[in-house]
Amino acid sequence: MKSFKGRDIIDINDFSKEELLFILKTAKKFDPAFVKKDRSNYTLAQGKIAAVLFFEQSTRTEQSFRSAAQKIGMGIIGFNDPESTSIHKGESFSDTIRIMDSYADVLIIRHPRAGAAKEAADVAQIPVINAGDGPNQHPTQTMLDLYTMMKEAGPAPDGARAGKLDGITVALMGDLKYGRTVHALSIALSHFNVKQIFISHPSLAMPDEYLKILKEKKREFKVWDKLPEDLKGVDFLYQTRVQKERFINLSQYKKIKDKFILDASFKEYLDKGVKLMHPLPRVNEMDSSLDAHPNAIYFQQARNGLYIREALLSLVLGRL
Numbered sequence: 001m002k003s004f005k006g007r008d009i010i011d012i013n014d015f016s017k018e019e020l021l022f023i024l025k026t027a028k029k030f031d032p033a034f035v036k037k038d039r040s041n042y043t044l045a046q047g048k049i050a051a052v053l054f055f056e057q058s059t060r061t062e063q064s065f066r067s068a069a070q071k072i073g074m075g076i077i078g079f080n081d082p083e084s085t086s087i088h089k090g091e092s093f094s095d096t097i098r099i100m101d102s103y104a105d106v107l108i109i110r111h112p113r114a115g116a117a118k119e120a121a122d123v124a125q126i127p128v129i130n131a132g133d134g135p136n137q138h139p140t141q142t143m144l145d146l147y148t149m150m151k152e153a154g155p156a157p158d159g160a161r162a163g164k165l166d167g168i169t170v171a172l173m174g175d176l177k178y179g180r181t182v183h184a185l186s187i188a189l190s191h192f193n194v195k196q197i198f199i200s201h202p203s204l205a206m207p208d209e210y211l212k213i214l215k216e217k218k219r220e221f222k223v224w225d226k227l228p229e230d231l232k233g234v235d236f237l238y239q240t241r242v243q244k245e246r247f248i249n250l251s252q253y254k255k256i257k258d259k260f261i262l263d264a265s266f267k268e269y270l271d272k273g274v275k276l277m278h279p280l281p282r283v284n285e286m287d288s289s290l291d292a293h294p295n296a297i298y299f300q301q302a303r304n305g306l307y308i309r310e311a312l313l314s315l316v317l318g319r320l
């Protein structure tokens with residue numbers, strides 16, 4: 001396993017199964033569900049500075065990185081409105097990165113352009129964490145998704161599976177063609193003995209390149225064009241938004257958009273033990289009446305991002 005100290009976190013493909021498991025194990029050190037006593041991490045990275053550079057809007061990723069950095073004692077600089085910086089005067093992306101590189105110990109970047117985080121890592125001397133680069137990658141989201149599944153996996157009939165990814169069944173639903181979260185999650189889950197089910201309209205099906213990876217690794221998967229009446233054996237349903245902005249033909253969007261909305265009747269599936277996840281933000285694809293159900297775990301999922309990000313910051317700074 002490569003050392004995490006000084007390492008960039010750009011692409012989920014850069015991490016082996018062993019490294020992913022190590023990150024998940026490290027996140028447990030920050031999670032009150034596993035650490036009962038006072039965590040006292042407020043001095044772990046004291047004196048270090050995180051530069052939070054958000055060129056695109058965010059709620060969860062930006063605020064959880066800010067919270068994580070402060071919880072381990074870091075100071076924070078940065079921006080979430082590039083127009084308030086000298087970019088407004090025409091300063092280039094790479095000059096902006098060079099400048100922030102000299103003021104901080106780690107750069108956390110969200111950008112609408114695919115490849116922007118890698119470009120920043122090529123310029124910066126300090127570690128760069130990709131907080132989402134357009135349609136491309138959002139590796140810390142994938143890590144928190146894995147962490148949530150590991151944490152929430154219930155026991156198998158033989159009682160041996162609780163807290164493990166191997167042996168679970170995950171259904172990914174909604175916009176499987178364009179969604180970066182489902183692509184990266186499918187790749188990450190392919191490291192494990194996980195059965196994957198892809199549920200979408202045929203025009204939004206999982207691209208072949210991801211199915212090819214599963215075939216090569218001899219992982220079990222199924223492709224469905226609608227939510228069946230029974231989700232027997234499915235541990236997690238990972239719902240995603242159908243991305244209206246990607247459709248050239250809006251009448252096609254209107255035709256299929258409501259087929260993948262989970263309304264109040266989905267409670268029946270939750271009652272049977274299916275756990276419902278979503279990277280959020282949601283628009284209308286999950287009815288808020290489901291929120292109170294103990295198997296609707298999307299808000300816990302977002303909270304788990306805090307522990308993953310505390311772990312990653314500590315690791316890349318060499319403090320763990």
Ligand code: CP
Nearest residue numbers: 058059060061279280
């Ligand atoms: N899941 C996620 O990345 O949410 P934000 O866009 O609010 O950060």
